[in-house]
Amino acid sequence: MVRAMAETPETPPETPDAEQPKADAAPARRGPPIEVAEEVLDERGEETAALLKRVVATYVLDSGGRGDIPWVRVAPENLVESARRCRDDGQLGMDLLHCLLAVDYVERIELDYILFSLKGDRKAILKVDLPPEEPAIETVGGLWEAANWYERETHDLFGVVFTGNPDLSPLLLYEGFEGHPGLKSFPLHDYEEW
Amino acid sequence: MTTEAQHDTVDMMLNMGPQHPATHGVFRMVLTIDGERVIDVTPHIGYLHRGSEKLCEHESYGQVVTLFDRLDYVANLNNELAFCRAAERLMDIEVPERAQYIRVALCELNRLASHLLFLGTYAIDLGAMTPIMYGFRERERIQNLFESVTGARMMHNYIRIGGVKEDVPPDFVPRARAVLKDVRKGVDEIDRLLTFNEVFLARTKGVGVIDAATAVSCGLTGPSLRASGVAYDVRKDDPYEIYPYLGFEVPVGHDGDCWDRYYVRLLECHQSIHMVTQCLDQMEPGPTMTQRRRIARPPKGEVYVHCENPRGDIGVFVVSDGTDKPYRVKVRPPSFCNLVALRPMMRGAYIADAVAILGSIDIVLGEVDR
Amino acid sequence: MRARAGEAVVFGMIVAGLLGILGGLVLSVGALGTPERVTLEVLAQLATVLIVLFTLLAIVVLTLVWLERKQLARMQSRVGPTRVGPFGLLQPVADALKLIMKEDVAPGTSSKLLFFVAPLLVFVPGFVVWLTIPFARDVVVRSLDMGLFFFIAISVLSIVGLVLAGWSSGSKYAVLGGIRAAAQLISYEIPIIMTVLTVAMLADSMSFVVVVEAQRTVPYIVLQPLGFVVFFLAGLAEVGRTPFDVYSAESEIVGGPFVEYSGAHWAIFFLAEYVNTFVIGAVAALLFLGGWSWPFGDLPAAAGVALFLGKTYLVVMAIFWVRATYPRLRIDQLMSLGWKVLIPLSFAVVVATAVQLFYDWPRWTLPAMSLAVLAVPVVMQLRGGRRRALAEARRYAERAVVVEAKPRPQRPQEPLEPQEAGA
Numbered sequence: 001m002v003r004a005m006a007e008t009p010e011t012p013p014e015t016p017d018a019e020q021p022k023a024d025a026a027p028a029r030r031g032p033p034i035e036v037a038e039e040v041l042d043e044r045g046e047e048t049a050a051l052l053k054r055v056v057a058t059y060v061l062d063s064g065g066r067g068d069i070p071w072v073r074v075a076p077e078n079l080v081e082s083a084r085r086c087r088d089d090g091q092l093g094m095d096l097l098h099c100l101l102a103v104d105y106v107e108r109i110e111l112d113y114i115l116f117s118l119k120g121d122r123k124a125i126l127k128v129d130l131p132p133e134e135p136a137i138e139t140v141g142g143l144w145e146a147a148n149w150y151e152r153e154t155h156d157l158f159g160v161v162f163t164g165n166p167d168l169s170p171l172l173l174y175e176g177f178e179g180h181p182g183l184k185s186f187p188l189h190d191y192e193e194w
Numbered sequence: 195m196t197t198e199a200q201h202d203t204v205d206m207m208l209n210m211g212p213q214h215p216a217t218h219g220v221f222r223m224v225l226t227i228d229g230e231r232v233i234d235v236t237p238h239i240g241y242l243h244r245g246s247e248k249l250c251e252h253e254s255y256g257q258v259v260t261l262f263d264r265l266d267y268v269a270n271l272n273n274e275l276a277f278c279r280a281a282e283r284l285m286d287i288e289v290p291e292r293a294q295y296i297r298v299a300l301c302e303l304n305r306l307a308s309h310l311l312f313l314g315t316y317a318i319d320l321g322a323m324t325p326i327m328y329g330f331r332e333r334e335r336i337q338n339l340f341e342s343v344t345g346a347r348m349m350h351n352y353i354r355i356g357g358v359k360e361d362v363p364p365d366f367v368p369r370a371r372a373v374l375k376d377v378r379k380g381v382d383e384i385d386r387l388l389t390f391n392e393v394f395l396a397r398t399k400g401v402g403v404i405d406a407a408t409a410v411s412c413g414l415t416g417p418s419l420r421a422s423g424v425a426y427d428v429r430k431d432d433p434y435e436i437y438p439y440l441g442f443e444v445p446v447g448h449d450g451d452c453w454d455r456y457y458v459r460l461l462e463c464h465q466s467i468h469m470v471t472q473c474l475d476q477m478e479p480g481p482t483m484t485q486r487r488r489i490a491r492p493p494k495g496e497v498y499v500h501c502e503n504p505r506g507d508i509g510v511f512v513v514s515d516g517t518d519k520p521y522r523v524k525v526r527p528p529s530f531c532n533l534v535a536l537r538p539m540m541r542g543a544y545i546a547d548a549v550a551i552l553g554s555i556d557i558v559l560g561e562v563d564r
Numbered sequence: 565m566r567a568r569a570g571e572a573v574v575f576g577m578i579v580a581g582l583l584g585i586l587g588g589l590v591l592s593v594g595a596l597g598t599p600e601r602v603t604l605e606v607l608a609q610l611a612t613v614l615i616v617l618f619t620l621l622a623i624v625v626l627t628l629v630w631l632e633r634k635q636l637a638r639m640q641s642r643v644g645p646t647r648v649g650p651f652g653l654l655q656p657v658a659d660a661l662k663l664i665m666k667e668d669v670a671p672g673t674s675s676k677l678l679f680f681v682a683p684l685l686v687f688v689p690g691f692v693v694w695l696t697i698p699f700a701r702d703v704v705v706r707s708l709d710m711g712l713f714f715f716i717a718i719s720v721l722s723i724v725g726l727v728l729a730g731w732s733s734g735s736k737y738a739v740l741g742g743i744r745a746a747a748q749l750i751s752y753e754i755p756i757i758m759t760v761l762t763v764a765m766l767a768d769s770m771s772f773v774v775v776v777e778a779q780r781t782v783p784y785i786v787l788q789p790l791g792f793v794v795f796f797l798a799g800l801a802e803v804g805r806t807p808f809d810v811y812s813a814e815s816e817i818v819g820g821p822f823v824e825y826s827g828a829h830w831a832i833f834f835l836a837e838y839v840n841t842f843v844i845g846a847v848a849a850l851l852f853l854g855g856w857s858w859p860f861g862d863l864p865a866a867a868g869v870a871l872f873l874g875k876t877y878l879v880v881m882a883i884f885w886v887r888a889t890y891p892r893l894r895i896d897q898l899m900s901l902g903w904k905v906l907i908p909l910s911f912a913v914v915v916a917t918a919v920q921l922f923y924d925w926p927r928w929t930l931p932a933m934s935l936a937v938l939a940v941p942v943v944m945q946l947r948g949g950r951r952r953a954l955a956e957a958r959r960y961a962e963r964a965v966v967v968e969a970k971p972r973p974q975r976p977q978e979p980l981e982p983q984e985a986g987a
Contacts (some may be wrong), residue, residue, distance in 0.1 A: 034494055035494065035516060036493055036494045036495065037492070037493040039495070090273060095411075098413070098500070098509055098526060099511065099524065099526040103522045105390045114498060114526075129222070144411050144413065145408070145411045145412045148534065149534050171240055173240060181248055186248075209736075215815050216815040230896070287717070321806060323806075323887065327642060328641070390954060390957075391891065392945065393892070394891050395953050396897050397892075397893070399953065429967075430965065437968045439969055439970055440967075441641070441968055442966060445963075447965050448963065453953070461960065545895075546892070546895065548816075549815055549816050
C-alpha cells in the first residue's frame with residue numbers, strides 16, 4: 001500500500017530532496033543560470049534526419065537531434081504507422097528497437113522510441129507526447145517482439161497503457177503494487193509498503 | 195470398484211526459481227512441461243528491483259556512477275564507462291587520451307573477467323564441475339589487478355566523468371602483462387576441456403536455436419546476437435574512446451545455438467586479451483582527468499549513448515534539466531533485452547535444455563531488474 | 565483415508581522385505597554357520613557382525629568421500645579439505661556429524677512414512693551386496709555360489725527406493741527425479757546383466773570366488789575389453805554419477821529425489837551413493853581386473869585384500885576422473901545411449917563370447933572380436949559430431965570480421981601538467 005500516494009494524490013510530497021524545483025519554475029532555484037545545450041547534428045545525423053523526415057513525412061510535428069541521433073516528434077495516433085515506415089523503409093531500415101523509455105515532464109509524459117538500423121548503422125528517436133492523465137498509446141509489439149517487455153516496464157513505472165499489448169502484468173514490480181514509481185510525483189522515500 | 199475412464203495427460207507447471215541453482219540469481223521461470231518437454235515458458239523478473247533509475251534522479255552526476263556499478267555487477271567498469279560517456283557527451287568534455295586508454299584496457303579486462311565467469315557457470319549449468327575452477331582462478335588474477343588499480347574488487351567507482359579517478363599504479367603495465375599471460379593459458383585450458391567435449395557438443399549443438407531475424411526483432415545484442423550471424427559490435431560499428439586505434443576481430447557464429455553463443459564468448463576472450471595488450475603498448479604518459487573544472491552541471495538537454503558490454507549493447511539515456519542532478523536516467527540493460535529472446539529459444543526444448551539456454555544468454559539479474 | 569491405508573500397506577511390505585533380506589542373509593552368515601535355534605547368543609553374535617560390518621562400511625565411505633574431494637580438488641587446481649585432521653582426513657567425519665545433528669525436515673505435502681523409509685530402501689541393497697563381496701579368497705562374510713546373480717538381483721532394489729523418495733516428497737522436482745531414476749536405472753540394468761553374464765560364461769560359474777580364480781593368468785579385461793567398457797559405463801549410470809547423474813541433476817532438478825531431504829536421512833542417501841560407487845568399483849575389480857589375484861603366483865590373504873582394494877580404488881578413481889571431465893547428458897541422450905549403443909554392444913559381447921566358447925576358437929579371437937566391435941562406435945563418434953564441430957570452428961576464423969587498427973594521430977607533445985584533484 002502506498003499510503004502517501006493515497007492520502008495526497010495531487011500534491012507532490014514535501015520531502016526536502018524531492019524534485020520540486022524541477023517541476024515548477026526556475027525562480028526558486030539558486031545558483032548559476034541554466035544553460036541549454038546546442039542541438040547540433042553531425043554529418044551522419046543530418047543524413048539520417050533527412051531520411052527520417054522523408055519517411056515519416058507528414059506526421060512530423062517537431063524535429064531535432066544531437067550528434068548522430070536525430071529525433072522527430074509525432075502524434076500518438078501516428079506512432080505505430082511512423083514506426084512501421086521507419087522499419088520497412090529500404091534506406092532507413094530500423095530493424096532494432098534499441099530502447100523504449102518514458103520521461104515524466106509532469107505536464108506531459110514523453111515516450112522515446114530509440115530505433116537502430118544494424119545494417120546501415122543509423123540511429124533515430126521517435127518521440128511521442130502523452131497527457132499525464134491516463135496516458136495511453138497503441139503497442140508496437142507487432143513490429144518488434146522486444147517492445148513487449150519495454151512496454152510492460154513502462155506501464156509499471158509510468159502507468160502508460162499500451163493498448164493491444166497482450167500482457168501488461170507487472171514486470172519489475174510485484175503484483176498488487178500501487179502507484180507508478182517512475183513518475184516524479186511518486187516519493188523516493190516516504191511511502192510504505194506492506 | 196470404479197475405474198477411471200479418462201487417461202488424459204495434463205501439462206505440469208514447473209516453477210524454476212527464484213531460488214534455483216541454475217537461474218544465476220533471483221530469476222524465475224514458470225515452465226509448462228509435458229513429461230520432459232517444455233511447451234511454454236513464462237519468465238518472471240523484478241525480484242531484485244531497486245529502482246536504480248529513480249535513485250539516479252536524486253543523486254548528483256558524480257554519484258550516479260556508483261549506482262551504475264551495481265547494475266551489471268560482474269562488469270562494473272563497463273557500466274561506469276557507459277554512464278560517464280553519456281555525461282561527458284552531455285557536458286561536451288574531452289577526455290585525455292591516457293584516461294581513455296586506461297578505461298578501455300580496464301573495460302576489456304572486465305569483459306574478460308565476465309566471460310570467464312560465464313564459461314565457468316555455463317559449464318556448471320551443464321553439469322561439468324571443473325571449468326568454473328579454472329575460470330575463477332583466472333578471474334581472481336584480474337580482480338587482484340583491479341584491486342591494485344581501483345582499490346576495490348567489484349564496486350570500483352574508478353571511471354569518473356572526465357577521466358578516471360587517478361592514474362594507474364606504476365607497475366600496472368608489467369602486472370597486467372603477467373596477468374594476461376596467465377589468463378590466456380587459463381582460457382585455453384577451459385577451451386581444451388570443454389569446447390569439443392562430446393557430451394558438451396551433444397548438449398549445446400542445435401539447442402536453443404534463434405535465427406538472425408527473430409534475434410534482432412527480440413532486441414538481442416552482444417555475443418548472443420553475433421552467435422546468430424549478425425556481425426554487430428558497437429566497438430566496430432560505432433567505435434568510442436580509443437577503439438578505432440585497436441585492431442581486433444569480431445567472431446561471428448552461424449547457427450545461433452547454445453554452442454555458438456558459448457564459442458563466440460570464448461573467442462572474444464582472446465580478442466579482449468589482444469586489445470588490452472595493444473592498449474598497454476600504446477599507452478603514453480599524460481593527464482588522466484580533464485582539465486575542465488566545471489563538470490558538475492551539464493546544460494539542459496538529452497543524450498543517448500551506447501557501449502558494448504560483455505552481455506550486449508548497453509544504452510544510457512540521460513535527460514538533464516540544467517541542475518546538478520539528472521532529470522531522468524534510463525538504462526537499456528542488455529540482459530533485460532536478451533531475456534525477451536528466451537521464449538522463442540525454448541520452444542520444444544527439454545527441461546535440461548531450459549537450463550542450458552538460460553545459461554547461454556548469460557544474464558545478470560542486477561541489470562535485468564535494476 | 566484409502567491413500568493412507570495403501571501407504572501403510574506399502575510401508576509394511578517394504579519393512580518386511582528389508583527385514584527379510586537382512587535377516588535371511590545374516591542368519592546364514594558363513595562365519596556363524598546356520599544356527600539350529602535363534603538364541604540370545606546368536607542374536608548377540610549377529611549384532612556384533614552387523615556392527616563390525618557397518619563400521620567397515622562407514623570407514624570405506626568416509627575414505628571415498630575424502631578421496632573424491634581430494635582428487636577432484638587436485639584435478640581442478642585446488643587443494644581440497646586440509647583443516648580437519650591430517651590432510652583433511654577427518655573432514656568427512658565432521659560432515660557426517662554435522663548432517664546427523666541437523667534437523668530432519670519433512671515437507672508438509674510429503675507422505676511421511678514412505679518419505680522416511682525410502683532412504684533405507686536405497687541404502688540397504690548396497691549394504692546387503694556388500695556382505696557377499698569377497699575381499700580375498702576367504703575374506704568374505706558370506707560367499708554365495710550365485711554371487712553374481714545375487715548382486716544383480718539386490719542392486720536393482722534401490723530403484724524402488726529412489727522412485728519412492730521422489731514420489732513421497734510431494735515435490736515436482738522430486739517426482740521428475742524419481743521418474744528419471746526409474747527410466748535410467750532400469751535401462752542401464754540390462755547392459756550390466758549382459759556383461760555379468762559374459763563373465764559367468766567365461767568363468768563357467770556365478771560365484772565371485774570362482775570368477776576371480778579363473779582370472780589368475782589373464783584378467784577378463786584383456787579377454788573382453790568391450791565388456792569392461794560397457795560394464796563401466798552402465799555402472800556409472802547405475803550409481804548415478806556424472807555424466808549420467810541425470811536423476812539427481814543438481815543444476816536442473818536440484819537433486820531430484822533427494823531435494824526435500826535433510827539431515828540424517830539425506831546422509832543415508834549420501835552414504836548409499838558412495839556404497840554403491842564402491843560396490844560397482846569392487847564388482848568391476850572382481851569381474852574384470854582379477855580381484856585379489858595376480859599372474860605371478862599366490863599371495864597371502866592380507867596382500868590379496870590390499871591388491872583387491874587397490875584395483876577397486878583404481879576403478880573408483882576413474883569414476884571420479886570422469887566426473888571432473890564431463891558435463892551431464894540430457895535424459896533423451898542418456899536413454900538413446902543406453903538403448904541404442906550400450907544394450908546392442910552388450911548383446912554383441914554375449915554373442916561374441918558364446919561363439920568363441922562354443923566353437924572353441926583360440927582365446928585371442930575374443931579380444932580381437934571385442935575390439936573390432938568397440939571400434940565401430942568409436943570411429944562413428946570420431947567421424948561424427950566432434951569432427952563437424954571442429955570444421956565449424958574453423959569456419960569461425962573465416963567468418964570473423966576483422967577490424968583494422970587506424971593509425972593514431974600524432975598529437976603535439978603536451979607539457980605534462982601536475983594533475984589536479986578531480987572535480
